[in-house]
Amino acid sequence: GAVVSQHPSWVICKSGTSVKIECRSLDFQATTMFWYRQFPKQSLMLMATSNEGSKATYEQGVEKDKFLINHASLTLSTLTVTSAHPEDSSFYICSAVRQGALETQYFGPGTRLLVL
Amino acid sequence: QKEVEQNSGPLSVPEGAIASLNCTYSDRGSQSFFWYRQYSGKSPELIMFIYSNGDKEDGRFTAQLNKASQYVSLLIRDSQPSDSATYLCAVNMDSNSGYALNFGKGTSLLVTP
Numbered sequence: 109g110a111v112v113s114q115h116p117s118w119v120i121c122k123s124g125t126s127v128k129i130e131c132r133s134l135d136f137q138a139t140t141m142f143w144y145r146q147f148p149k150q151s152l153m154l155m156a157t158s159n160e161g162s163k164a165t166y167e168q169g170v171e172k173d174k175f176l177i178n179h180a181s182l183t184l185s186t187l188t189v190t191s192a193h194p195e196d197s198s199f200y201i202c203s204a205v206r207q208g209a210l211e212t213q214y215f216g217p218g219t220r221l222l223v224l
Numbered sequence: 225q226k227e228v229e230q231n232s233g234p235l236s237v238p239e240g241a242i243a244s245l246n247c248t249y250s251d252r253g254s255q256s257f258f259w260y261r262q263y264s265g266k267s268p269e270l271i272m273f274i275y276s277n278g279d280k281e282d283g284r285f286t287a288q289l290n291k292a293s294q295y296v297s298l299l300i301r302d303s304q305p306s307d308s309a310t311y312l313c314a315v316n317m318d319s320n321s322g323y324a325l326n327f328g329k330g331t332s333l334l335v336t337p
Contacts, residue, residue: 157324205323
């Protein structure tokens with residue numbers, strides 16, 4: 109299989125705090141991971157592309173200083189939402205591309221963030 | 225703006241029937257097409273992908289691709305209540321995003337017993 113995990117699955121935090129979300133590929137190496145955000149009744153929107161060992165590429169309209177991405181190894185990428193505000197409340201989902209299986213993305217279970 | 229369009233539904237079919245889900249896309253350069261299923265509150269799970277024109281079958285699922293018409297569909301045979309979910313069509317984005325996907329808004333499918 110191709111298993112991707114995310115931690116935590118649920119986060120409730122106060123406005124102004126920072127939240128770190130981890131995305132791990134458990135049984136394969138992933139040179140590329142993606143971070144998506146999904147608001148209720150909406151589709152997944154790509155936030156950024158994370159490549160191991162290099163800076164993330166952010167989509168237009170996504171603040172790179174607010175959404176910090178680190179891809180330190182072939183199995184781990186982290187997304188840190190800095191100074192979170194209620195409008196950042198959403199479902200954050202990562203996906204990983206398995207080496208040798210290009211273009212097939214495997215999604216993590218998602219992290220639901222609620223900022224009070 | 226590169227678009228992926230899907231009818232939001234809900235599409236309601238009786239158990240045992242064939243469900244037909246449709247998707248159109250605007251970027252003629254797209255090469256890879258994916259169907260994901262998403263249950264409420266869960267992340268998407270890959271059903272199948274298709275690269276070439278024509279049909280591709282996997283169990284009860286058949287993906288159909290027509291690049292000339294910029295159209296991709298998913299057929300679900302012998303639909304089961306457990307197939308009730310939102311089905312997301314996804315198309316690969318341009319090379320600046322690597323292999324990132326552009327998702328449609330999804331079609332809600334309801335299979336009634």
